[in-house]
Amino acid sequence: MITRNMTIEQVLRKYPQTRQVFSKFGLECMECQIAQFEEVGHGADVHQVDVDTLLKELNEAISD
Template sequence: MDRIERGDQEPEVIRGQHDEQRRGDPVSPPLQQGADMITKEMTIGEIMRRYPQTVEVFARFGLECSDCQIADFEEIGHGAGVHKVEVEKLIADLNRAAGVQ
């Protein structure tokens, strides 16, 4: 959250799109059964925020994404390819852990 001071006016609070994430609040509610499934186009950070239980799945596949600085920008498909992980198996396990099969 940034403050902008303008002369004799009260400081204006500017909220960024990621303020909720910095406070630890969930970005969006978990998907319900039958809703959109996790796909290889989703970012790793987005999935870990929505479904904290997936952190364990990433670790099981050798992806220590919770400590990675680019998790918010890296899509699962790319991360899996870089680490030579079978992306379809990873996505299936992530969806199972998230309860969106």
């Protein structure tokens, strides 16, 4: 399960299929160094994305 406290890099490393979800929500920081430190919740806040919606879609992506 993906949580708001996981870093973007942790999520992408463990669940590469989530890349499309991050892109859909405008979180294109997958290639930058900040991804290793930025938590999903913080990234959502910075990009003005509803974190609950983002988490729902990320977790749906890994349950397929």
